[in-house]
Amino acid sequence: MTVCIDIGGSTSRLGFSNNKRKFDKIIRFTTFDNFQDQINRIIFEIKSQSLDISKINIAAAGSLDKKKGIFIKWGQKKLWRGQNIFQPLFQAFPKASFLLENDANVAALGEAVYGAGRNYSLVGYLTLSSGIGGCLIINKKITPHHFGIEPAHQIINFYETKVWSCGQRGCFESYASGTAFKQIFGITAEECDDKNIWKAYSKLVAVGLANLIVLWSPEIMVIGGGVANKFEQFISPLKLELKKLLPIFNTPLILKSKLNDAGLYGWFAFK
Numbered sequence: 282m283t284v285c286i287d288i289g290g291s292t293s294r295l296g297f298s299n300n301k302r303k304f305d306k307i308i309r310f311t312t313f314d315n316f317q318d319q320i321n322r323i324i325f326e327i328k329s330q331s332l333d334i335s336k337i338n339i340a341a342a343g344s345l346d347k348k349k350g351i352f353i354k355w356g357q358k359k360l361w362r363g364q365n366i367f368q369p370l371f372q373a374f375p376k377a378s379f380l381l382e383n384d385a386n387v388a389a390l391g392e393a394v395y396g397a398g399r400n401y402s403l404v405g406y407l408t409l410s411s412g413i414g415g416c417l418i419i420n421k422k423i424t425p426h427h428f429g430i431e432p433a434h435q436i437i438n439f440y441e442t443k444v445w446s447c448g449q450r451g452c453f454e455s456y457a458s459g460t461a462f463k464q465i466f467g468i469t470a471e472e473c474d475d476k477n478i479w480k481a482y483s484k485l486v487a488v489g490l491a492n493l494i495v496l497w498s499p500e501i502m503v504i505g506g507g508v509a510n511k512f513e514q515f516i517s518p519l520k521l522e523l524k525k526l527l528p529i530f531n532t533p534l535i536l537k538s539k540l541n542d543a544g545l546y547g548w549f550a551f552k
């Protein structure tokens with residue numbers, strides 16, 4: 282039995298699968314701020330299933346040491362810095378093998394293979410949730426990279442003086458993430474139905490997205506994450522902004538993500 286784990290800033294998911302085609306069970310819970318509480322909950326949930334676990338695949342945010350299983354830095358979970366996720370899980374499940382990958386990369390792969398991007402070979406994925414993540418999937422594979430693919434931390438305002446949780450100034454995440462939405466507009470994206478706010482927000486998203494489009498040149502951009510639940514509110518103004526920003530560049534197709542648990546399903550296509 283394989284357990285796939287997706288640890289997001291807000292929600293964690295555990296999927297149990299026997300065949301790399303479907304999950305027999307998916308468990309969701311709110312991600313803990315305390316690393317030890319998170320580990321305890323994961324071990325509890327897996328042990329409660331009384332299954333023979335051969336593989337544990339973990340998708341997580343932040344910058345990671347994927348070989349050693351270490352959270353190097355995650356702006357949203359400062360207490361997780363330097364923590365090793367393989368060690369306690371290996372103690373609990375010594376027969377299992379482990380993989381760790383960036384959560385947005387796995388979700389991008391899920392959408393590119395099974396979701397909105399399944400008919401395309403160059404699929405850009407951007408997740409707008411409490412943080413921002415994203416990746417380009419080429420021929421159903423995660424783009425090779427040395428350190429990490431971090432569209433969240435592209436600088437879109439050189440003049441910004443305020444330091445964001447990652448330690449940078451002026452990065453995309455500090456304007457277009459769900460966290461930034463609440464700070465800038467005083468309301469959560471989920472609660473907001475104000476057209477003017479969505480228009481203002483789409484301008485912020487457009488700057489970072491335009492950069493990704495010219496760098497990645499994808500056939501399609503898939504937008505996922507919690508903010509994408511309001512896709513219909515911002516897609517029209519977003520397309521207009523992109524046209525203004527990129528007059529000489531054809532804007533690719535932009536679609537909302539299709540899978541609820543892309544960060545789990547991506548593991549089925551992971552190589």
Ligand SMILES: [Zn+2]
Binds near residue numbers: 434452453
């Ligand atoms: Zn940043």
